[in-house]
Amino acid sequence: MSTLQEVGDRDGWRCWLCDEPVDPDMSVNDPRGPSVDAVTSAKPKKGAAVPERLAHRACNTRKGAVKAVVPWPSHLFVVDPAPIVETVERLTRKGGREVVARCPSRDDADEAAAWLLDRLSRLAPDLRATTEVKPGGGQHLVTLVTR
Structure with missing residues (x-):
C-alpha cells in the first residue's frame, strides 16, 4: 500500500473522480481533504496490486464500494454518452x-x-x-x- 504523499504526487494532487485539485495540507477528515481510493472495479487476480488513486474524502465516501462514475460535463452537448x-x-x-x-x-x-x-x-x-x-x-x- 502506498502512502498518501506517493499517491498524491503520482496523481498530481487531483481527484480522480471529480478532477478538481486536492489540497495536500487539508485535514484528511475534511470532506475536501485527501484520501486514497483503492480502485476495485473488478476482482483483482490473486497477488495483484489493487490500483490506488487520489480522491477527495467526500468523493471517495460518495462513491463507496460501488462502481465509480466519472460524469461528462454539463456544458458539452453530448447525446448518449458512454460511461x-x-x-x-x-x-x-x-x-x-x-x-x-x-x-x-x-x-x-x-x-x-x-x-x-x-x-x-x-x-x-x-x-x-x-x-x-x-x-x-x-x-x-x-x-x-x-x-
Missing part, C-alpha cells in the same frame, strides 16, 4: 475503438473529443488513446481509439 470508467476499462483490457458519444454538430463533437482526451490524461494516464470525429446519420460520432 467513461467502463469504456476505459474495456479499452485497457482489449484495445480497439469504441464510440463514446454522439453530438449534433462538428464543433460540439470536437469540443467533447478534446475534453475527453484531457480528462483521460489524468484518469487513465497509461491508456494511449486518441479520438476520432466522423459524421454519421445527421450527427457526429466521437470515437475513442487505443494506439
